[in-house]
Amino acid sequence: MTWALAIPKAALENPAARHVLLCLANYAGSDGRGAFPSAGTLSEDTGLSERTVRVKLDELEKAGWITEGNQAIAAAYIDRRDRRPVVYDLQLKRGASAAPRKERGADNRTGCSSQQNGVQENAERGAAAAPNPSVNHQGTEEQPPRNLSEVIEGQDCQALESQTDLQRFAMFAEWNPPVDKVTAQLILAGLVVEALTEESFKSFLGYYVAKPKIFDSDGGWCFRLAKWLKSEKAKAAAEVEQGESKSDWAAKGVRL
CATH class of the missing domain: 1.10.10.10 (Winged helix-like DNA-binding domain superfamily/Winged helix DNA-binding domain)
Known part of the structure; x- marks a missing residue:
């Protein structure tokens, strides 16, 4: 930069x-x-x-x-x-x-001009040129691309x-979440690793693959995945609670 x-x-x-x-x-x-x-x-x-x-x-x-x-x-x-x-x-x-150029007439050793109007310092930037000491002089030639x-x-x-950690992309069907990142996000969300089932993962992928304008990094997608699983867990718990409530009313002879 x-x-x-x-x-x-x-x-x-x-x-x-x-x-x-x-x-x-x-x-x-x-x-x-x-x-x-x-x-x-x-x-x-x-x-x-x-x-x-x-x-x-x-x-x-x-x-x-x-x-x-x-x-x-x-x-x-x-x-x-x-x-x-x-x-x-x-x-x-x-x-x-x-680097600034040397004026005509400048002394190659001192960098001073030989003009009649006094001495004018005109040395070029960097060290003075020296003869090649040997064939094996490192650092003077541009290295080929790696x-x-x-x-x-x-x-x-x-x-x-670290560049890849910052790289943002839209979700795609072949995405595999990094194990360390998704495990950390599951723990922070209060979930166990077993909460990530194949069915829930495919549901997550299907939802975000259909939204190609949403971009995030690997870490960001892992955070979204943990949030998704926590939401799914809360919905499942609410459905179970609602089912038990209906069973209690049915036992009392009340039709819902």
């Missing part, structure tokens, strides 16, 4: 596009890669409509601020292709500030998991 904040206003004048870029950068890794929030998530973050968000993403891509990244990252977390958002990489070099297996097995695995 620091990179996006540092972009000069003259380089990106459209305030809506700048806002979308700022929010998108919040989901990228430290190297600017792997941002895949949905249009709905960016809509909530920016306050813009989903249609406007998509238009601004297209504008940012055409202007060279973002490019499509490794789509396999989103596929690793979202099975359904029609539910996967586009993975974007930020073009960090696009917004980098250029593939998905390296990302998952490497130190960025935790960052990707």
Whole structure:
């Protein structure tokens, strides 16, 4: 996000596009890669409509601020292709500030100008250039993009998991709730794990699959599932109580 904040206003004048870029950068890794929030998530973050968000993403891509990244990252977390958002990489070099150029006649060692009107300091930003010490000089060449297996097995695995925790999506029939999250929500709701039956789970899925405009994260859906089960339990208890009440009246010869 620091990179996006540092972009000069003259380089990106459209305030809506700048806002979308700022929010998108919040989901990228430290190297600017792997941002895949949905249009709905960016809509909530920016306050813009989903249609406007998509238009601004297209504008940012055409202007060279973002490019499509490794789509396999989103596929690793979202099975359904029609539910996967586009993975974007930020073009960090696009917004980098250029170092000042040396004027003609400047001394290569001191950075001072040899003009007659005095000494003018004109050293370039960074250390002075030095000859290559050896073939094995690390950190000076741009590293190639990492593939998905390296990302998952490497130190960025935790960052990707935290990104997925924030990823919002509409409910789909193949959704499997994370065991740790749903167990925690059931305990907080005062329910036992056995309360989650196959029948109740299918009922929950059927209800929310029919409402594609509702988006939530994995944790949010687990919270909704626990709330659903608690409500179903309360309804069942009320029906039992009502049935017992009718039986008592019937025993007394009263027709209801």
